[in-house]
Amino acid sequence: MREFGFELSLCARLERAGGIVARQLGGAVHAPGSRILDVVHVEPGPAFDERAAITAERIPGPAIEADVSAGKARYWKDAFDLHPDRTRAIVDRAVEVGFFERERRGGREYVRQTTRYPDWFSTITAVENKPDLSNPGDLERQLRFDVALGLVDEVILATESYVTRAHLNRLPEEVGVWRFVNGEREVVREPTALGSNGWGVELGDRHPLRTDVSFVSPDEKARKRRWIAERAYGKGWRVEPPSCVRGSIDEVAGSSVPYCTHYDRIVNPGECGTSCPGYEPGEAPDADLEAERDRKTGWVADPAGRRRRQVGLDRF
Structure with a gap:
């Protein structure tokens, strides 16, 4: 199975255990694009239902951090220490997803x-997904990056390969290891908690005799963790099926995944197109992925929201 299919199958399996699962999220702080986490699992806390009642979308981080409360309205420009254009976009998005509400006073x-x-x-x-350990690529450095930074609470390697002692010795000892074959998970090694509430070290560019590093404070990590959780909540892991006559929907661990009858396997719709010998444009098969996610998880597709009607607001 190609890595994409392995990843979707793992997501479906993880979702059955509960929580929020998402794919392909940024896992660095100072250089956000330098590390992408294959799969992220967010364990709900005691106030999960309160979050689900607000919006199905990601709430912008700057809106959460802004000097705005539910008890007192603030002039929108005074609530952010950002460029007005950026502030405008954040306010509009926060209102759109139902986390902010507007009111006008004296034209402001x-x-x-x-x-x-x-x-x-x-x-x-x-x-981190690596089905074939015989072709590990930059796996060891990626995992050392995650362990040194300590942005997440646990890091796990998932593979289809048989895991030897030599494989384990090449990995940071904090990294857990799963063998995932045909939807079944074998725990080869349990992960060690990383201490995500402390300082972290973000690995940077490598040079012949050194590796650049930067220190990441607990506050920076807390903001990034909230970003990851919010991004995971809004994004999820499901993928729309390809717009091709040979595109279809298959079921893995009770969840819908995009399938190609030409190749007879799970397929990444982003790779579908004229370069594929089996491609023929067509309507994508019907798949209500939001309804499926709503039905199978604590995520709510159409929450009631927490918007309150302000006295006199209808005058505007």
Whole structure:
């Protein structure tokens, strides 16, 4: 099975255990694009239902951090220490997803939170997918990056390969290892907690005699962890089927995945196109992935929201 199919199958299996699962999220702080986490599992906290009641979308981080509360409206420009254009975009998005509401006073726009942002998640686990350990690529460095930074609570390697003692010796000892074959998971080694609430070290560019590093504070890590959790909540892991006459939907661990009858396997729709010998444009098969996610998880596709009607607001 190609890595994409392996990844979707693992996501479907993880989702059965509960929590929020997402794919391909940034896992660095100072150089955000330098590390992409294959799969992220977010364990719900005690206030998860409160978060689910606000919006199905990601809430912008700057809106959460802004000097805005549910109890008192603030002039929108005074609530952010950002460029006005950036502030405008954040406010508009926060209103759109139902986390902010607007009111006008004397021709000026004020904003307030529709509800207090809840402490809704607990542990975050990152899973690095490497089905074939005979072709590891930069696997060891990627895992050392995650362990040194300690942004997530646990790091796990998932593979189809038989795991030898030599494989384990090449990996940071904190990294857990799963063997995942035909939907069944074997725990080869349990992960060690990384201490995500402390300082971290982000590995940078490599040189012949050194590796650049930067230190990441607990506050920076906390903001990034919230970004990961929010991004995971809004994004999920499901993928729309390809717009091709040979595209279809298959089921893995009770969840829908994009399938190609030409290749007879799970397929990445992003790779479908004229370069494929089996490609023929057509309507994508019907798949209500939001309804499926709503049905199988604690994520709510169409929450009631927490918007309150302000006295006199209908005058505007």
